Amino acid sequence: MAAATTKTRVRHPVFARIYPRVNRFAEAHGATEHRRELLADATGCVVEVGAGGGATFRHYPPQVSRVIAVEPEPRLRRLARLVSAEAPVPVEVRAGQAEELPLADGSADGVVVSLVLCSLADVPRALAEARRVLRPGGSLYFYEHVRSTHARLARKQRLLDRVWPLFAGGCRLTRDSEQAVIDAGFSIQRVRRFDFVINGRTTPSSPCVIGVGRKP
Template sequence: MTRVGGRRQHKLFASWYPGRAEAMDRAGFADYRRRLLAGLSGRVLELGAGSGLNFAHYPAEVERVVAVEPEPALRERAVRAAEAADAPIEVVDGVAEDLSVHAGQFDAAVCSLVLCSVPDQRTALEQLATVLRPGGEIRLLEHVGASGGMLAGVQRVLDATVWPWIGAGCHCSRDVTSAVALAGLKLTAIETFRFPAGGPTLPTAPHVLLTAAPAPHLAR
């Protein structure tokens, strides 16, 4: 749920979210972070690094990570996490709407729990595509809207009322896979799952783990 678009400072969100994210990792979400990053190599751009919980999971084959995080308090946490990581990681300021300074520099781009809060998913994904070298890929780990039923209705109500305020712009009913297609990306792998798998169904329970690549006519 890291905010990477629009207004950059979210003191309330930055005060509670890192603890929540760490609790999710202890409950098993760290395994999905590892799977998100498994097999990556070369140079990687991470959009919406938050407090840096992905950093410990980058494989040894990754030569360098540039981690973009606009929220100042979260960025400070990410800098400390980068210092403790095995991979060489540079934490920088930036927003999803403009990644032009990084154009054509990376073998992969990743984001996790980010597209829920950007002002426009399509724009963010199009910007991610611009940072890739030929043959590069985008990997996403996101909570998404339910496919139907009562949960979908609950998500829509929350998005129209309190949820964006609680989560610094987070929406729980977004359709990431449709945004991938609208951005001109080709979906190459997708897995859907619920987290947590047991217990009460949370508004953010449906998730996707997916890989996409620019369509040939968009490749740099």
């Protein structure tokens, strides 16, 4: 486990009530397919960081032998535990934070972050933790909304970021999560950038990335 301890507690009671509904809406408009794409090649023992209410659990493919899901927010963690009973693979839900994962070095074949890097206080530290718990050659699977490459939308995201985190559980719109994964020392194996357009509308969180990074 990481040497330093993280004192920050993650509690977003209002967001935790609303998020499952927001997620169901997103899944009905394409996020289900995104989650399947994210997890298609996952295999062996997988650590899911910031699992929320367990929305990814039902999408793990049979070649995944076990999922250890880490979620710091108490209400979402309770929901994840309920949902884990219905998962097609064994899922254990643990309390913990991305910056200090409750797992041994090199113990995972894969780490999953799904719409999580946007919400973390310390992304480099969290990705260093993901690297630590992965075995050499292990994979980081990431699905994130990111900063737009279009100047106009990027400007809108920057402005919105002044208030957005207050309503969205600390989420920020302006992160370049693919670059953060590269900066953390992962080599990108595959990546797809796209706009998640819902009912023909581009939203501030439309620019997305789904990819896999490999630990050397």
